[in-house]
Each structure stands twice: as structure tokens, then as C-alpha cells.
Amino acid sequence: MTSFSDVIQPLLTQLEAMSNAARQSIQTFTQGTTTFRNHTNDVGNLSSPIHFMGQGADAFIAAVNHNADLSNKAITRLSDFQEACDDAKTTMTDMSTPYDRESLYLNNVQYVSEFANADQYNTYEHQYFLDAQGYSTSDTSDPRTTIVWRIREDTLGGLSFQLDTLLNTYNGQTLLEGNINFAVSCIQSDFQNYQSKRHEFLNGALQNKEISKDQRDYYALVVDSSYNQAMNVVNAIAKNMTTAYNDWDEEFIAAANNFLTKISNIDSGNLAQFQLDNKIDGEFHDPRTQALLYAMSQCPYGAKVVQYLLNEASSSKKGGDYLVVWQDGMPANTGAFNNGTTITLNVQDFNQYDPNDPTSLVTLAGYITHEAVETYYSQAYGIPADTVPMDYLADFTNQIVTNQMLGKPVGYYPDYKTWVNDPQNPPDGSDSGYAYVHDFHESNDPGGGFGEQMSHDWWSLWNDSNPNYAKNPMGLSPSLLQNDSTMPGWDISKYWDPKTSTFLPVKSH
Amino acid sequence: MRVTGFGIDPIPVSDLGDAIVGEAKDQWHFALYNLDALKSSLDSAVQQLPTTLLNTVQKFVGDFESNYTALLNQRIVIGEILENKVAPTAEAQEMQITDTFQ
Numbered sequence: 001m002t003s004f005s006d007v008i009q010p011l012l013t014q015l016e017a018m019s020n021a022a023r024q025s026i027q028t029f030t031q032g033t034t035t036f037r038n039h040t041n042d043v044g045n046l047s048s049p050i051h052f053m054g055q056g057a058d059a060f061i062a063a064v065n066h067n068a069d070l071s072n073k074a075i076t077r078l079s080d081f082q083e084a085c086d087d088a089k090t091t092m093t094d095m096s097t098p099y100d101r102e103s104l105y106l107n108n109v110q111y112v113s114e115f116a117n118a119d120q121y122n123t124y125e126h127q128y129f130l131d132a133q134g135y136s137t138s139d140t141s142d143p144r145t146t147i148v149w150r151i152r153e154d155t156l157g158g159l160s161f162q163l164d165t166l167l168n169t170y171n172g173q174t175l176l177e178g179n180i181n182f183a184v185s186c187i188q189s190d191f192q193n194y195q196s197k198r199h200e201f202l203n204g205a206l207q208n209k210e211i212s213k214d215q216r217d218y219y220a221l222v223v224d225s226s227y228n229q230a231m232n233v234v235n236a237i238a239k240n241m242t243t244a245y246n247d248w249d250e251e252f253i254a255a256a257n258n259f260l261t262k263i264s265n266i267d268s269g270n271l272a273q274f275q276l277d278n279k280i281d282g283e284f285h286d287p288r289t290q291a292l293l294y295a296m297s298q299c300p301y302g303a304k305v306v307q308y309l310l311n312e313a314s315s316s317k318k319g320g321d322y323l324v325v326w327q328d329g330m331p332a333n334t335g336a337f338n339n340g341t342t343i344t345l346n347v348q349d350f351n352q353y354d355p356n357d358p359t360s361l362v363t364l365a366g367y368i369t370h371e372a373v374e375t376y377y378s379q380a381y382g383i384p385a386d387t388v389p390m391d392y393l394a395d396f397t398n399q400i401v402t403n404q405m406l407g408k409p410v411g412y413y414p415d416y417k418t419w420v421n422d423p424q425n426p427p428d429g430s431d432s433g434y435a436y437v438h439d440f441h442e443s444n445d446p447g448g449g450f451g452e453q454m455s456h457d458w459w460s461l462w463n464d465s466n467p468n469y470a471k472n473p474m475g476l477s478p479s480l481l482q483n484d485s486t487m488p489g490w491d492i493s494k495y496w497d498p499k500t501s502t503f504l505p506v507k508s509h
Numbered sequence: 510m511r512v513t514g515f516g517i518d519p520i521p522v523s524d525l526g527d528a529i530v531g532e533a534k535d536q537w538h539f540a541l542y543n544l545d546a547l548k549s550s551l552d553s554a555v556q557q558l559p560t561t562l563l564n565t566v567q568k569f570v571g572d573f574e575s576n577y578t579a580l581l582n583q584r585i586v587i588g589e590i591l592e593n594k595v596a597p598t599a600e601a602q603e604m605q606i607t608d609t610f611q
Contacts, residue, residue, distance in 0.1 A: 011562075014554040018566070021550035028543045029577070036584055063587060071580050074573065081569060163559040260565045 001149065002156040004096035004248060010160050015089040022082035029075050037068035066278065080266045088259035095251045102148045104244055109236040110229070112143045121211055123198050123223045128191045128230035147187065147237045154183035155245070166249055167256055176245040184238045191230055198223040280306065283313035283320035288350050295358035296365045299404035300501035301397065304473045305369045308376065311470035323375075324368070326350070336367040338385060340378035343371040362405045366398035373397050376476055380469035387443045389481040391436045392419055396492050397474070400501075410498055415491035416484050444483055479506035544581065548574045 005012070098104060114126045129143035155176065159166065166172040199220060206216040280293045293309065296302035313320030324343050332348040345364060354360040373394040374385035383390070400410050414422065420433040436442045467477070480503060482490045487506075495504045551570045558566060 010557065011559065014557050017554040018551055021547050021554070025543060025547040032543075063583075067580055067583050067587070071577070074577050074580065078573060081573070164561055167559055167561040256559075256562060260562060263565050263569050266569060 002153055003100040004156065005093060005100070007156050007159040007166075008092050008096065008163065008252065011163055012089050012092060015085045015092075019082050019085035019089070022078050022085070026075055026079050026082065029071065029078070033068050033071040033075065036071075037064060069278070077266050081263065084259055084262035084266070087262070088255060091255045091258070092252065095255060096248065099244055099248045102145050105148045105237050105240040106142070106144055107240060109144060109240065110233055112230075112233055114143065121202060121205060121215070121219045123219065123226045125226045125229045125233075128194055128227065144233055144237060147234050148241070150187055151180055151183040151238060151241055154186060155179040155241075167253055169250065169253060172249040172253070173246050176249060177242055180238050180242050180245065184234060187234050188231060191227055191234075195223055195227045276303075276306070279310055283310055284324060285321055286324070286326065288326060288345075288347075288353075289320070289324045291353060291355070292345075292350075292361050292364050292368065295361045295405065296368075296401065298358060299401060301404055301474075302365060302369070302401045304475070304501070305372050305397075305401060307473040308372055308470050309368075311473065312375075312379075315470065333363065336364075336371050338371040338375050338378075340385065341375060343368060343375060359405055362402045365405055366402040369401045370394040370398045373474065373476060376469060376472070376474060377478070377481070380466050380472070380476075381478060382465075383478065383481070386440065387481075388420060388433050388436050389416075389444070389483045391442065392416055392433060392483075393476075393480050393492055395419075395433075396496070400496070404501075410493075410496065413493040415489060415493075416482070417489070420484075444485070475502045477503070477506070482506070544574065544577055 112126050112129060113124075116122075116124050116126075126143045129146050159175075159179075162175060165175050202211070202216050202219050202223070205211045206213060211219070276297050277290075277294055280290055280297070284290055284293060293306045297306045309320065309323060313323055316323065322342060324345065326347050327344050328347040330346045330348060332346065332351070334346060334348075336343060336345050338344065345368060349364045349367070350361075352360050352363065370391075371394075374390060377383040377390065378385055396413050399413055403410050413419075414432075416433075420437060422432045422434060437444075480492065480495065482492075484490055495506055497504050548570065555563060555566050555570055
């Protein structure tokens with residue numbers, strides 16, 4: 001007899017197979033990771049040290065431990081996956097069991113009496129249930145049960161191949177109702193056959209003069225009324241089954257959705273993000289800096305700024321806490337500043353932070369990006385930060401990161417001439433060089449006596465230049481520091497590739 | 510030769526190198542084999558799932574497999590660094606390790 005568990009058995013089997021595969025691997029991977037981590041101790045116990053260059057054995061041990069930490073996190077995710085498979089299998093099995101009980105479908109269905117006397121010309125309701133396509137009333141004390149069996153068998157039989165249909169509320173219920181209606185029509189056909197046979201029997205009895213015409217007419221009425229009674233029972237059962245099957249389908253869909261939600265929440269694709277967060281924690285210990293860098297690392301160019309700061313911190317003897325500091329006592333939204341190495345952020349700006357909303361740090365992200373660009377040029381080339389072309393570029397990177405964090409396109413950015421001459425805070429929301437020129441009296445010359453005349457490769461004349469400073473993940477080059485005298489009509493946004501979030505090479509004019 | 514690291518006597522570097530490289534070639538590679546086995550078992554089950562569930566589960570399996578493969582490959586890189594006894598340079602060491610995650 002087909003049950004609801006049979007219907008979902010293919011899914012239950014796969015859930016069990018996935019759970020078993022995960023369980024075995026969890027054990028193997030955990031053991032392997034523990035063994036791997038233990039080698040950390042071995043490195044520290046060497047009689048003759050391994051001659052690591054650069055970061056040395058500590059970095060090696062840190063790499064081993066970091067790998068083991070990440071592995072354990074991955075294994076935890078596999079464990080979450082296994083648990084989700086087990087839960088789904090248990091839920092789906094348990095929810096199906098009540099629907100396999102016949103009594104559920106007999107609520108408020110008229111009982112079918114099995115009473116009969118010796119009158120062979122009389123027709124009784126229960127007789128319609130005797131020819132039940134292989135289901136015998138002798139197998140049950142209640143003839144109605146044979147109807148439940150018949151409908152169930154005609155309905156559930158092929159459903160295990162239609163789980164996708166069942167997992168859609170409308171399609172699933174349409175399928176189930178269609179199957180039940182088909183099963184009822186088959187039963188009705190059988191009942192009508194029996195009804196016809198009884199009429200033929202009575203007509204034969206009349207012809208043989210076993211009964212009179214009046215008697216035939218009376219018994220014929222009984223045949224039809226008992227047929228109607230039997231069909232009323234069938235329809236009532238079918239109605240109950242339709243309701244219950246729909247309930248089962250809703251529970252099945254809910255269990256499947258719950259499983260999907262759990263799998264989605266495992267967050268399996270973010271190991272790299274976890275690794276990056278760990279690196280941030282390792283270099284920057286101020287929770288405000290950590291929160292800011294986590295938030296920035298979620299967007300393409302923000303991640304490059306974070307990588308720059310991480311690279312700078314790991315190569316600096318003073319570390320990340322020296323590179324990014326916080327100052328209290330400044331009014332909010334007054335920006336940030338740097339001294340060529342250290343970036344100072346305003347504590348007041350952090351008051352906007354909402355732990356549940358990384359975009360609450362978007363203003364600070366823009367500020368630190370602006371300053372990071374300037375410290376790069378300062379450290380890599382000794383180019384001063386307080387020049388108008390530098391601010392033109394740095395404000396553009398500010399706009400890139402803030403808009404990317406908000407999930408928006410980088411958007412319009414004015415050409416150099418417009419940016420320099422527009423009054424502060426133009427209505428279109430873009431930044432302006434007005435303040436840099438008129439309030440801060442910045443120079444238009446980023447390269448002292450060289451920059452404006454030497455075009456894209458002037459910086460190569462610099463002594464001690466280090467283009468690969470902090471590995472330059474922001475992809476900056478001095479050729480991006482142009483103005484209208486070095487590149488008439490200079491428009492930095494033309495050298496930005498939004499698809500790759502990188503700056504394109506600047507061709508000399 | 511298995512080196513525990515808990516002995517009183519210091520461990521010769523060559524023994525440690527041999528042990529860890531042995532692990533890299535044996536246990537860590539075996540872990541990759543185990544990962545393949547896991548992936549193949551999961552893939553087989555996933556392919557038979559209803560389409561409604563397929564994509565989400567397939568994404569999890571794919572993400573897990575690529576992440577854990579990166580971690581296992583990183584272990585092999587670490588093993589190779591020890592096998593050579595000398596890390597090429599700090600920068601190269603870092604590059605070799607971090608690049609597997611990009």
C-alpha cells in the first residue's frame with residue numbers, strides 16, 4: 001500500500017545519503033586538521049631552526065593555525081549541512097505519518113451499514129463497495145476504508161516522480177486534486193457498472209416472472225438510491241482527502257523551504273571573507289576600525305582599499321593601529337586627514353554606526369578611502385597630499401567606494417575644470433574642488449617642479465620611488481594626477497573601468 | 510618518521526621536514542581524496558534532488574568543495590615550504606599561501 005513516506009522516499013534517500021557523506025567527511029577532516037595543526041608545535045621544537053627569511057617561523061606557525069581555524073570553520077559548515085539534512089528527513093517523515101491513517105479521511109462521512117436480509121432482489125449500499133478493484137471488504141470492518149485505499153493508490157502511486165510539482169503550492173494542489181478526481185471517476189464507473197448489473201438482474205427476474213413489474217420498479221428505485229448513498233460516501237471521503245492532501249503538501253513545502261533556508265544560512269561562500277576579517281582583526285585592534293574595514297571589504301574597490309591598509313600594516317613595524325587612529329572633539333562630518341602615514345578619523349562620525357547596517361559607515365568609508373589614496377602617493381613617491389589634482393582623484397575614489405557600498409553605480413563625476421570651479425556642494429551631489437582651492441589654498445601642481453610638465457611618466461624621475469608600495473592593490477599611478485594644464489579636459493572618470501573596478505592606463509596627450 | 514613535538518630532545522630539522530612532507534604527500538593528499546569522495550557522494554545525491562532544492566544544495570556543495578580544496582592546497586604549499594627547509598622569501602611565502610584563496 002502506497003504511503004506518503006513512499007511518495008517522498010526518493011528525497012528522503014538523498015537527504016540520508018548527503019547526511020552520511022557529510023558525517024564521514026566531518027570525522028576525517030577534523031582528524032586531518034588536528035594532525036596538521038599539531039605540526040605547529042614541531043616547528044617550535046627544532047634543534048636547528050629553519051632559516052625562514054622575512055617573516056620567519058612565527059609567520060609560518062600563524063599560517064598553519066590560520067589554515068586550521070578556517071578548516072574548522074568549514075567543517076562546522078559541513079556539520080550544519082548534515083544537521084539540516086537530518087532535520088529535513090525527520091520532519092518530512094514525521095509529518096507524513098498522520099496522513100497514512102485511514103481514519104483521518106472518514107471524519108463526518110456517513111457510516112456504511114453491512115446489514116442485508118435474504119431478499120436477493122434488494123440492493124444494499126455496502127454491496128457497491130464489494131467490487132473494489134482488489135480491495136476486499138473482508139480486509140476491513142469498515143467498507144468505507146476500501147474507498148480510502150483505492151483513492152490513495154490511484155493518487156499517490158506516481159507522485160514520487162513529481163516532487164517538483166508537489167513543491168509548488170498551486171501545481172501540487174492541482175495535481176493532487178486532479179488525481180483524486182480521477183480516482184473518484186474510476187470508482188463511480190465501477191459503481192455504475194454494478195448499478196447496471198442490478199437493473200439487468202431485476203429486468204431478467206421480471207422477464208422470468210420471478211417478480212412483478214411493481215416489484216421490479218420498487219427494487220429499481222432501491223438500486224438507484226443505494227447507488228446515490230454509496231457515491232455520497234465516496235464524494236465525502238474524496239473531499240476529506242482533498243483537504244488533507246493539500247494540508248500535507250503545504251507541510252511538505254514548508255519543510256523543504258525550511259531546509260533551503262538552513263542551507264542558505266550556512267553562508268558557505270564566505271570563507272574568503274572570514275579570512276579577510278581575521279586579517280583585519282590581526283592588524284587593526286580598534287573595534288571601530290575593524291567595523292569600518294569589514295564594511296568596506298564588501299564592495300569591490302573598498303576591498304582594495306582594505307587590502308592596501310592591510311599590506312601597509314603588515315609591512316609596517318608600527319602596525320595597523322599606528323596607520324589608522326581616531327580623534328575625539330571634532331564636529332561630525334568634518335572629514336579626515338593624514339600626515340602622509342597616519343590616517344586620522346573623527347570619532348563623531350562613528351556615532352552613525354549601526355551594527356546591523358554596514359552602509360551606516362559609508363561616510364567614514366569614503367573619508368578613509370580619500371586619505372588612503374593620499375598616503376599611497378606620499379609613501380610610494382613622496383608626492384604631497386595637499387594638491388588639487390590629488391584631491392580630485394581622492395574624492396573620486398571616495399565616490400566610488402561610497403556608491404559601491406550602497407549598491408549603486410559609481411555615477412557621474414565632473415571633469416577637472418568643472419570640479420575645480422563649481423561652488424562647494426553642487427546640487428548634483430558630487431564633490432567640488434572649490435574648497436580645496438579657495439579655503440585651503442592648495443597647489444594645482446602635484447609634482448612640484450616636475451608634475452605638470454612631464455605628463456604620464458614624470459614620476460619615474462623621482463628618487464626612491466616605490467610604485468609597488470604595499471603592493472598597490474588600489475592600482476594607482478602618478479599618471480592619474482593630471483590637471484587641465486597637463487591634460488586639457490582632464491576627466492578622471494574616463495579612466496575608470498566599472499566592470500573590473502580598476503583604473504585604466506592613462507595615455508599621454 | 511612521525512615527530513610528535515612533545516619530546517624533551519629537540520627535533521632535527523630534517524626529521525621534521527621529512528615528517529611534514531610525508532604528511533603532505535600522504536594525509537593531506539588523502540584529505541583531497543576524501544574531499545573528492547565527499548563531493549562525488551554529494552553530487553550523486555544532489556543530482557537526484559527535486560530541481561526546487563537542487564540549486565541551493567549544489568551551491569553549498571560547490572562552495573564547500575572549492576573552499577576546502579583551497580585550504581588543502583594551502584597545506585600542501587606549507588608542506589612544500591618545509592620540504593625545501595627554507596621559505597623562498599616572506600613575500601613569496603605569503604603570496605603562495607594567500608593566492609590559493611583569491
